[in-house]
Amino acid sequence: MGEVWIRTIxxxxxxxxxxxxIASTRASLHDDQGYALKVIVxxxxxxxxxxxxxxxxFTERQDYARHLEDALLVAIDxxxxxxxxxxxxxxxxxERWVMAAAAELTGQIPAVG
Structure with missing residues (x-):
């Protein structure tokens, strides 16, 4: 069985x-607006x-970030x-999580689509 990896910024x-x-902050790393999402390892x-x-x-941004946290869990599963x-x-x-087989990323098999 293969491993699952998450790409960072x-x-x-x-x-x-x-x-x-999996955590989110109320603002981006560089601004007082937006949000940042991070994983702790x-x-x-x-x-x-x-x-x-x-x-x-603030509430709207946090709700959106929570939605992305949940979507990340689904993508990992x-x-x-x-x-x-x-x-x-x-x-x-x-604004979606995408998955790519590691073999596609390394060029071992051609990408489909």
Whole structure:
């Protein structure tokens, strides 16, 4: 069975099975608006999303971030079921979590679609 990895905003990969917490902050790392979403691995925070442009009240931004936290859990569960090594990452254009087989990313098999 393959492993599931999560891509960070720095293009690092963290193992999903080592994540102990998924957390969001009320603002992006650089602004007092928007939000940031991070995973905690071995006590260290790894930022997955940093969106300083999300408009809305604090409550609206937190609700949106919570929605993305839940969606990340679903994506990780689906990736585990695939049986292959998979990378999960956030696509800002579509505002969705996407999965790619590690073999596709390394060029071992052609991408479909």
């Amino acid at each position: 720095n293009n690092s990969l963290v193992r999903a099975d080592r994540v102990t917490e 071995d006590g260290k925070a790894h930022v997955i999303i940093d969106d300083g442009g999300l408009p809305g009240s 689906e990736a585990h079921q695939s049986g292959a090594s998979v990378v999960v990452c956030f696509e800002p254009e579509s």
